[in-house]
Amino acid sequence: MASKIRIALDAMGGDHGPAVVVPGADVALTHHPDLSFVFFGDEKIIRPLLEAHPKLAAASSVHHTDVAIRMDDKPSQALRYGRWKSSMWLAIEAIKNGEADATVSAGNTGALMAMARFCLRTMAEIERPAIAALWPTLRGESIVLDVGASIGADSEALIDMAVMGAAMARIVLGLERPTVGLLNVGVEEVKGLEMVREAGRVLREAHLPGMKYHGFVEGDDIGNGTVDVVVTEGFAGNIALKTAEGTAKQIASYLRSAMSRTLMARIGYLFARGAFASLRMRLDPRRANGGVFLGLRGIVVKSHGGTDAEGYAAAIDLAYDMVKQDLMTKITESLSFDHRAITAAATSTDAA
Structure with a gap:
């Protein structure tokens, strides 16, 4: 390099x-x-x-x-x-x-x-790219994908996203074996669409060394940081992303209004400025700006269209990290190795 x-x-x-x-x-x-x-x-x-x-x-x-x-x-x-x-x-x-x-x-x-x-073009094992975003959580950060590359996904696409998301988590979050969950309407294995249940079954039976499959997760698990990687199709993922961004802005607006409402509130703010500054930084969507297009033969990062210079710099920082840590090689290796285990798990069930 x-x-x-x-x-x-x-x-x-x-x-x-x-x-x-x-x-x-x-x-x-x-x-x-x-x-x-x-x-x-x-x-x-x-x-x-x-x-x-x-x-x-x-x-x-x-x-x-x-x-x-x-x-x-x-x-x-x-x-x-x-x-x-x-x-x-x-x-x-x-x-x-x-x-x-x-x-x-x-x-x-x-x-x-x-x-x-x-x-x-896409990587050899990938039919549909996905956009992966860093997501602030109560535990630190998680990776969520897809947050808007395409609408809908079959079980194979969800499995590919799980493999790619885990590879990115190993680089960005420094985890040897990140936990992966599939976003669903409930945690029970009988719930959800057929393609989500099928993807869960294959990931559960494949026992991939590059990740620890957690099972299904629900919407509140994203912010809680229940897993390191949350996998969903692009329609639901984009709605979740925009909802989280809007909620962060809403909370920040509520706080500003509450802190200026009365004299006592303004005095209280003076004593708690440090805590409010820390909260403001945690709620700042610019810190997590930038989504990586996974599955392509090159590193492309999408920045939020309405961001400012600080937010755009965060997107460049993400691209820098992906290059520095050799994301392309690591995803290619993960796909090649993990797909053999995935194919074996899917084949064994089909034969049964």
């Missing part, structure tokens, strides 16, 4: 474009001085912003394009007019061409997934 970790940035993606991407990259560079960046987008906008950050400018290059994927574009539209020339496509293609080790974009999620899948 090169001494510098190279990150390709879709500078035009997201609600704010280069106004957030450039200062976000500058924040990430202070975290990781061995980073270098390739910005893809409108050079007339990017260059003046880079000039305000000399260290970042010295560690960066700019590839000009005036084509940007809109946030409301359908994936099919984005592929038709944005392939080969948009900032999003060029940032993804930089991985394929060996110009970057990872890509970060705050752009249209559907378009990003479609382009990444078309350009990079």
